[in-house]
Amino acid sequence: MIELEDVSVSYGDRPVFGDVSLNLPQGSFHFLTGPSGAGKTTLLRLCYLARRPDRGRVSLFGEPAAALDRDGVSALRRRVGVVHQDCQFVDHLSVAENVLLPVMVSGGDVAAAEADMKDLLSWVGLDHAAERLPTELSGGERQRAALARAVILSPDVILADEPTGNVDWEMSLRIIGLLVELNKLGKTILCATHDLSLIRQVKSRTSARVLRLRSGALELAGSDL
Numbered sequence: 296m297i298e299l300e301d302v303s304v305s306y307g308d309r310p311v312f313g314d315v316s317l318n319l320p321q322g323s324f325h326f327l328t329g330p331s332g333a334g335k336t337t338l339l340r341l342c343y344l345a346r347r348p349d350r351g352r353v354s355l356f357g358e359p360a361a362a363l364d365r366d367g368v369s370a371l372r373r374r375v376g377v378v379h380q381d382c383q384f385v386d387h388l389s390v391a392e393n394v395l396l397p398v399m400v401s402g403g404d405v406a407a408a409e410a411d412m413k414d415l416l417s418w419v420g421l422d423h424a425a426e427r428l429p430t431e432l433s434g435g436e437r438q439r440a441a442l443a444r445a446v447i448l449s450p451d452v453i454l455a456d457e458p459t460g461n462v463d464w465e466m467s468l469r470i471i472g473l474l475v476e477l478n479k480l481g482k483t484i485l486c487a488t489h490d491l492s493l494i495r496q497v498k499s500r501t502s503a504r505v506l507r508l509r510s511g512a513l514e515l516a517g518s519d520l
């Protein structure tokens with residue numbers, strides 16, 4: 296589904312990582328962990344084509360990203376749902392409108408998508424919050440609304456960047472439980488998180504694998520978590 300081959304990224308003369316390879320097969324669930332500043336967000340940005348690597352190759356759904364024009368990139372990005380670390384809501388739009396935003400931006404039929412939006416808000420437990428502004432939501436409600444927005448276009452892959460940041464343990468479990476449900480429906484999941492206890496909890500009852508980014512390299516974590 297998503298493949299990175301020997302990718303390297305630097306900001307100016309500061310390398311973030313070098314010669315990193317990653318393959319996310321269809322239907323897989325991976326956590327991405329590593330210390331703050333290791334490059335988790337940067338790696339996710341490569342995966343949804345928000346940034347090109349300085350070196351190496353990125354392929355989505357079998358298509359090399361380097362060969363794509365702007366329309367090609369947009370078409371592939373529609374198949375990837377992203378939960379951003381800071382949610383990235385449009386604050387003057389309601390929660391319902393924010394969830395529908397990807398439909399509007401991609402030129403889809405917003406009226407036809409309203410039923411899906413309502414179903415998704417219900418699925419994440421936010422029926423009551425559809426007409427509120429994002430600024431009127433709690434941290435856990437914001438993360439769940441961001442997840443609803445990430446899946447409104449029925450993406451094949453969901454990339455979640457610290458989707459449990461700033462929420463308590465119960466809410467973290469609930470949010471990860473939603474990702475596990477999506478994975479059981481066949482979605483490919485990559486979830487960046489610092490929370491090792493959360494990873495241990497999920498790992499014990501799923502086939503999730505754990506990738507660790509540190510000192511500029513990516514490795515598959517074993518039982519040493």
Ligand SMILES: Nc1ncnc2c1ncn2[C@@H]1O[C@H](COP(=O)(O)OP(=O)(O)OP(=O)(O)O)[C@@H](O)[C@H]1O
Nearest residue numbers: 306307311329330331332333334335336337338380
């Ligand atoms: N736009 C940018 N310009 C310059 N440096 C950047 C930029 N974005 C990230 N960095 C730097 O690149 C490194 C990796 O950042 P990144 O956000 O990918 O790490 P992270 O592992 O997601 O961190 P955290 O866990 O704190 O969110 C950090 O040193 C960061 O300061």
